[in-house]
Amino acid sequence: MSEQTVYLEGAYIPLSEAKIPVMDHGLLYGDGIFEGIRAYGGRVFKLEEHMRRFQTAARAINLTLPLPIGEITEIVLETCRRNTIVDGYIRLVCTRGADGLGLFPKPGAHPPRLFCIAGQVALYSEEAYKRGLKVITSHLRRNKATIVNPQIKSLNYLNNIMANIEAHRYGADEALMLNEDGLVAECTGDNIFIIQDGVISTPPIWVGTLNGITRQAVIEIARSLGYTVQEVPFTHFDVLNADEAFLTGTAAEIIALTELDGQLIDSGVAGKITLELLDAFREYTKQSKNGAKI
Numbered sequence: 001m002s003e004q005t006v007y008l009e010g011a012y013i014p015l016s017e018a019k020i021p022v023m024d025h026g027l028l029y030g031d032g033i034f035e036g037i038r039a040y041g042g043r044v045f046k047l048e049e050h051m052r053r054f055q056t057a058a059r060a061i062n063l064t065l066p067l068p069i070g071e072i073t074e075i076v077l078e079t080c081r082r083n084t085i086v087d088g089y090i091r092l093v094c095t096r097g098a099d100g101l102g103l104f105p106k107p108g109a110h111p112p113r114l115f116c117i118a119g120q121v122a123l124y125s126e127e128a129y130k131r132g133l134k135v136i137t138s139h140l141r142r143n144k145a146t147i148v149n150p151q152i153k154s155l156n157y158l159n160n161i162m163a164n165i166e167a168h169r170y171g172a173d174e175a176l177m178l179n180e181d182g183l184v185a186e187c188t189g190d191n192i193f194i195i196q197d198g199v200i201s202t203p204p205i206w207v208g209t210l211n212g213i214t215r216q217a218v219i220e221i222a223r224s225l226g227y228t229v230q231e232v233p234f235t236h237f238d239v240l241n242a243d244e245a246f247l248t249g250t251a252a253e254i255i256a257l258t259e260l261d262g263q264l265i266d267s268g269v270a271g272k273i274t275l276e277l278l279d280a281f282r283e284y285t286k287q288s289k290n291g292a293k294i
């Protein structure tokens, strides 16, 4: 297999040559933003939406992207082309640049550093989509919007990483994160939905979640199938007592949550509506209107 090609600051280079200086603020402080994007059938899924979120995040952390968003969009597509991506996973990153050890990013220091990687991802096996995931509730709270707003896909994922490590320490696949008020926010890399009596609920963004692009797609798909979908706050109690629960994310797609803190959710296997939505989602990813041609 030939080596992956990475876009880094104006050039397409082999992965083994794509290096970031140790003084980069992204590395030193998690000072930067990213997007995780999927390609399906030769199209980049929801590319416009990802670009919009990337721009919003840049604005939120006072980062001037080094190129206009149209050019960055083209870089994502070109990185896919250079890696002959048909179905794949793309990581787009912009760090503050090489600003040295001081916290203040000095004006005139190295400009924001943009890079793009295109490859493959397989987070869970097909078996896991039928069986569902074991999840624990993390003792770490999702950060408040007044600290680093969870809507910003910043490079500082320490809170989520620590919660994810905690999940694996207990033999679980994911960790549920509550907000400071004990309301369910999301998992470490996914949004959460529950189903009760056929009604689908997901926490509103203000509870402290990323406005997931898969989350938005699932809301649209479920409504088009005739389901009622509501954005309402709920608690751990509601997840435990749900008929079905599932997680959504670019890498995970739609996957059932079947065990929480050692207790089965309903019968402990992926629910009927969850699997119906997964099928519908996979169809949806194939529709040309939902992706940009590579």
Ligand SMILES: Cc1ncc(COP(=O)(O)O)c(C=O)c1O
Residues within 6 Å of the ligand: 036, 160, 186, 187, 188, 189, 190, 191, 209, 210, 211, 212, 213, 214, 215, 248, 249, 250, 251
């Ligand atoms: C914390 C968090 N929540 C939710 C999601 C799901 O978002 P999306 O569907 O846009 O991938 C992700 C993944 O990007 C995430 O990191």
